[in-house]
Amino acid sequence: MIQTPYLLFLGDAPDPLAAKVAQGIKDWRPEFAIGQFRMEGCRADMGLPDMTLAEAKAAGARTLVIGVANRGGVISAAWKKVLVTALEEGFDLASGLHNLLRDEPDLKAVAEATGRALHDVRVPSVKYPIANGEKRSGKRCLAVGTDCSVGKMYTALCMEREMVARGMKASFRATGQTGILITGDGVPLDAVIADFMAGSVEWLTPDNDPDHWDLIEGQGSLFHVSYSGVTMALIHGGQPDALILSHEPTRTHMRGLPGYGLPALEDLRDMALTLARVANPACQVVGISVNTAALSDDEARACCAEIEARMGLPTVDPYRHGAGRLVEALAAV
């Protein structure tokens, strides 16, 4: 539905993590990302050519994708100027922000006048059911994190890519705006009404072949007080057969919560497994994914080895080292 290729709008991203939507598209659908648009003060860089709107248009870009998230999701006046110009120059807009494009009177008016589309992937387009807890056929894997933004989506995407390469049946199931912009469908879970969260995850991961795996995109963390309810709904709606623990070893406090330290992987394991077994008594923790982006090669290897020795579970950075060992652990379930 969203016209490709994209120009990725990085705005005035305060740090690289804020641009994880753009990074995800660039990493998983590089053929869709032909350039980036950065404003003054932008601290993110996808390594793509910096383009003006006119340059991107000349290069064939069809849609300006807002690749940067603001906490709370506000569209600033400085952004607005770029977005209006983009519509006028013939781009569609796509966004996963809470603050919807369609709710901005000027964007809506210009889009209507120019005949361009506003894609708000944040907004659920389905009336989800209340979860019924019934057992479904097929298998499901969910990554749960010690914190938000520790690599849960990348873990699932790496595993899907590796499983498909090995001829296994696997589907990445997007639960956030980045995943939805990458794959074209999914559930924007953090925008779902509370009562229907677990039901939307059941809807996203229906009955399937007995040897098919859903790789469900994780969200939040059981230990992140702002978003833990969303994580809980994934665990109980997803009925995972396998859990992957995800961790970022250099994080000094929970993201956005300076007063909160990270839990130990042991605490995450015990908490997540106990909760998961409410919905699926056969659930197992099968491996650990470590986001080692901030470490050197030697440090990354040492970090994974230390965690593997301590936890007794296959431990890799699937983006850096490959997801093979995690996939083998899954196959052994």
Added chain:
Amino acid sequence: MIQTPYLLFLGDAPDPLAAKVAQGIKDWRPEFAIGQFRMEGCRADMGLPDMTLAEAKAAGARTLVIGVANRGGVISAAWKKVLVTALEEGFDLASGLHNLLRDEPDLKAVAEATGRALHDVRVPSVKYPIANGEKRSGKRCLAVGTDCSVGKMYTALCMEREMVARGMKASFRATGQTGILITGDGVPLDAVIADFMAGSVEWLTPDNDPDHWDLIEGQGSLFHVSYSGVTMALIHGGQPDALILSHEPTRTHMRGLPGYGLPALEDLRDMALTLARVANPACQVVGISVNTAALSDDEARACCAEIEARMGLPTVDPYRHGAGRLVEALAAV
């Protein structure tokens, strides 16, 4: 805002639990409830006079309150006929259903034509923040249940009534439609967008006097796969200093989930306390409330005594035996 007194609409409630909205109003604001309206097949009874719309109008009723919940919240054709007639006879309507009165074209048209009000307390009227996890002054108590509908709201209301009677500072904080219909304000938590759930609970329970207690209305259960995410947001947004465990001893399976047994109180205690201490390391489990409505006096006493001996915590049915011991446990925190 909602005009009193009420006629309580029980519809064709399939069982007494389905009419817990009406029961709550009758128990906690009996002066507002002058009669009940029941349809054929109704299996709920508030012990109030059965009235036609005309009789209730003559007795002074101003608002027809929908006191019965349907799973999924659908307004049937049979209900609709009564609601339209009520508007025509001069009643306002008030409802906590998911299916909003204002979304029904016929109800909306008749309400506009007759000048009557449609109150949908289900719908949030506030733009809630994302939770920031910061410590707030004052104290907070939350009831967490082994299942849904086990008496968490009644526990909080009983404790508030007892605390106020003792001259303590206490406020019941409503998080569901019944509580909101009873008290006139609160957060309709199960209708809040996922990302803002915990933030809405922070908003509901702001800084207060050091010796003031919020009695936060619980929702769902950590062990109920349909609604556990909502419970999680209450635990992390509410930052409770004290937890009460709530239980209904005759329940054979989780409400609405025939395949799911109830957790042991020990499992609820350990899980809820571990999670609560993420947000408030000083949190304690201070007592147990048992909904003994299905038991005889002797059975109720024996049940509470058995649980108290096993768990080592003050255990009462606060509605049947009074909330004094729970309030004393709270005062000792």
